[in-house]
Amino acid sequence: MSVARISELNARVSELAVQAAGGGANGAYLQLLDVTLERMNRRLAAADSGTVDAGDLCELLTDVSAVHSTLRKHALDQPSYAPGRIFEALARLRAKTTADEVLDAAPAELCAAGAFDRAMISRVRGSSWVPRLLFLSDGHDSGFNRELSDYITELEIPLASPMVEAEIVRRRLPALVYDAQQEPRAFRVLMKVSRTREYVVAPIVADGTVVGLLHADAFLSERPLTEADRDSLRTFADGVGLIYERAVLESRLARQRELVSEAFLGAEQLLDVPADPSVRLPGPAIRTAVEVPASEVVALPAFEGTVRSPSEGLAQLTAREREVLALLASGATNAQVADRLTVAESTVKSHVKHILHKMGAPNRAGAIARYLRARNNERRI
Missing domain, CATH: 1.10.10.10 (Winged helix-like DNA-binding domain superfamily/Winged helix DNA-binding domain)
Known part of the structure; x- marks a missing residue:
């Protein structure tokens, strides 16, 4: 392979690295790649001029290995998210029969589909958000996670500006919080108790209203969260909202059918009661009977039907x-x-x-x- 071809491939690797690294937590990878690729370019230029020796070639090989290791680490740190997993998780949620079952199963399905370690679902009640359920991929094995799960059930957090969750409810958009411990807009008490480093959060919208929130992080694996995590969470939360809305409507329809059925059965029972001549309906006081002349009797129209x-x-x-x-x-x-x-x-x-x-x-x-x-x-x- 010629030096020119190596230089071309090196330039393409650099472009791909910039596109893949993005921002935020991937900034360190991008800086390391820039330094390594710059060193490779200098050695390639020396090789092209014919002044490179065996030592320079060894250093060039070392730089190539460093780029390979960095790219491999970056690839391993990316979430194993695939749209297919999100849709499969939503399909399992559609099998739930009630709205409460949908909400209770959502955190576990999210962790399975989005490669998160922890997921929490909350209800939005007026001007507050109330944590409902915390799913932990370690199965609550640690005492810390058990205590955290018990702690959140007693919370009721005001949706006060400029809190991140307040903006999410207002704008109905997801968010990625990188430094949760230092982020002034995060609910600091919960961040401290949960030891959250960074997290993603998205609204659950049903019938045009934000009915809940989904939070998720990578507490155990400690992998950096990316915009891909935020987008996958948004896709999942949108699906949960639609499934929740459908479950609520089906429950209302079933109740309406029960009420209609009860009303008709009640009417049927009234029609089935035999006439009892001894039973007299309450009415006005008995008055003296007055004969009405036949000429003044008005005949009521008969029902046209048999x-x-x-x-x-x-x-x-x-x-x-x-x-x-x-x-x-x-x-x-x-x-x-x-x-x-x-x-x-x-x-x-x-x-x-x-x-x-x-x-x-x-x-x-x-x-x-x-x-x-x-x-x-x-x-x-």
Whole structure:
């Protein structure tokens, strides 16, 4: 390999080193690479002029080895983060059934996906943030970590400016804090107790509101945190927010369905009560009966439909109409039924019209009540 080619490769290594080193904790690596590469360039220039001897070549080899060692150390210190791991962790969180389960599992999944040693999730309540759970990759083996885990459960920290977390909640952006022990905007008491050197933190946003915070560091490995750690945490926190929001909505929907079901069952029970002539409803005081002339009697309009028993009306429905009626009984709207059955909303309205006619019901509430009575009768048989 010619000296010119070696010089070209040396220049490319230098460019890559500058791009990879970035700033902050990688500054020391960048300085060491600059010094080593500069020495290599001087020796390459001497070799190109033909004035290099065996001793210079040995020194050149030593410099090359130093560059190799430095780059290798830099590579080992980088987090083993990959987008695939983040998405796999979020997929596991989606399997959780409640919002609380999502929050409780998030710190452990974050450590597994982002190569962090510690992760803490907190709830944002008004003008405070309250640590909820601390996950430690050492399994709480040390007494220090056990005490730290107990300590954070008693904290309620004000979101006062210029605290880092207050800015994160306000701007909804993640942050990387390098020197946590000396950072005046960090919560100094927690930093001292946890012995945190540097950390990353990101907001958890659900339904347009910051509902929590995710903190993480590399306490055990002592590797320097980088902007890549901050970005991976942001990706993970964004996913947690969406999964949390979905879990909350599903819980509300399930509760609404329970309330609707209870209301219809209550109406069904009222309809099932047999008439008792001995029971008299409270009313006004008895007055003297007055005969009303036939000419003054106003006839009420009769309901345009045939009154049928619930089972008889249900038997006349088609399979699709029964499916539509079952969805209506679960509390679904016309639009939701149309989306569930992959049909137009106008088609659903047509089905509802036919259902009311066949069941002899004045409106959909009456049809649903008769449907529930028929189902209840079927269960009793």
